[in-house]
Amino acid sequence: MKLFGLFSVFFFSITPVMAQGVRVGSQLPDIRLLDQKNQMVSLWDITADRPAVVYFYPKDNTPGCTAEACAFRDRYEDFMEAGAILVGISSDGAASHRAFAEKHRLPFPLLSDPQRLAQKAFAVPTDLLGMLPGRVTYVFDESGVCTGVFNSQIQVTRHVEESLSLLNKSVLH
Numbered sequence: 001m002k003l004f005g006l007f008s009v010f011f012f013s014i015t016p017v018m019a020q021g022v023r024v025g026s027q028l029p030d031i032r033l034l035d036q037k038n039q040m041v042s043l044w045d046i047t048a049d050r051p052a053v054v055y056f057y058p059k060d061n062t063p064g065c066t067a068e069a070c071a072f073r074d075r076y077e078d079f080m081e082a083g084a085i086l087v088g089i090s091s092d093g094a095a096s097h098r099a100f101a102e103k104h105r106l107p108f109p110l111l112s113d114p115q116r117l118a119q120k121a122f123a124v125p126t127d128l129l130g131m132l133p134g135r136v137t138y139v140f141d142e143s144g145v146c147t148g149v150f151n152s153q154i155q156v157t158r159h160v161e162e163s164l165s166l167l168n169k170s171v172l173h
Contacts (some may be wrong), residue, residue: 021123028052028144029121033089033111036097043087045117046109047140051084053163055137056124060092060100060110068135069158073106075160082167083142089113091133127153135159139166 012020022029030044043054055072057065072086079086086108092100097110113119116133124134137159139148148166150159 008092021121022138022146023149024146026146028140028146029118030053031118033113033118033122034094035112036094036101036110038094038098041109041111043111044144046087047085047144051082051167052087052140052144053079053084053137053167054087054089054122054140055132055135055159055163056089056119056122057135058133059090059124060096061103064154064156065090066071066100066104069100069106070104070161072108073104073155075164076107076148076162079167082164084167087111089118091092125151137163139163 028043028047030042032040032042035041043052047054055068057068069088072088076086083126088106088108088110090097090110090112091114092112092152093114094112097112100106103108111118119133122136122138124136125133126134134151135156136149136151136171138146141147148162150162152158
């Protein structure tokens with residue numbers, strides 16, 4: 001009985017948080033974070049009047065995150081052709097992002113979210129009982145409205161394909 005009580009407190013305490021955040025039809029939150037150049041930037045300012053792909057990843061220089069970032073890098077021109085800006089966000093610091101971006105020649109901004117303000121505003125889910133930050137990609141149209149969300153911790157390169165598919169569909173309409 002105690003276990004059920006603990007579960008119900010845990011479940012009901014996270015349900016309202018999960019109901020908020022960014023989902024299809026939501027507006028892009030205006031979050032200000034440091035980029036890898038140690039400059040404070042606003043998501044609204046860097047995505048203004050153009051489609052955007054904002055992806056959250058757990059940590060710089062880990063195998064899955066490196067594969068994901070490099071997959072986005074390798075298809076960067078396709079994102080540019082679709083008129084979209086690409087932005088990566090994790091809780092790593094600006095210096096870590098700078099080294100990661102330089103090492104892997106990442107041509108897009110990486111934003112530092114050490115207090116997880118963006119992760120909370122987007123309501124990015126965590127894995128492993130909250131110990132591992134989520135890997136979620138959000139696609140926004142030129143008005144800042146979310147048109148798609150892809151959440152997969154293990155299909156790291158599929159985030160790229162899903163994003164491009166959504167961008168190409170919105171360009172056709």
